[in-house]
Amino acid sequence: MSLDQATVRRVAALARLHVEEADVVRLQGELNGILGWIEQLQEVDVTGVEPMAGGGASALRWRADAVTDGGMAEKVLANAPDREGEYFGVPKVVE
Template structure:
């Protein structure tokens, strides 16, 4: 499968991307490369291969919903680049 320039322009429009006319050939080549790769993947024989996740007919074990506060304030704040007491400190963004 190969995309022409008009199709690439339409895909960009549907994705709400502004693509200049001089960028269309490069984008067309990239999309065609992706489609070629997908065709290669579709050619692989996967008969007899079990799915890794989902669709296996099994069900997930359900747990009871419980509201908690997490009780891990110090662990969470340890990831903060800057903190002010027991809070995240962020730079002022409005002047």
């Protein structure tokens, strides 16, 4: 696959990127190089290779959907520069 200059301009517009006309040719070469690498990767034979992540038998561990305070206020506030009870102490903003 090869991109022409009009496609590079369209991709830049869709990505909301301002590209100078002088840079379009350079970006065209870079994007075509990236697409060339992707085409090479698609040619690799991966039959029998298990996915490393995101599929197969892997699943996320479920937890209860409950609101908690975390149960570790002392750890969280251990390095606080100023604290007031179980809260961070902050300077007064409004007078």
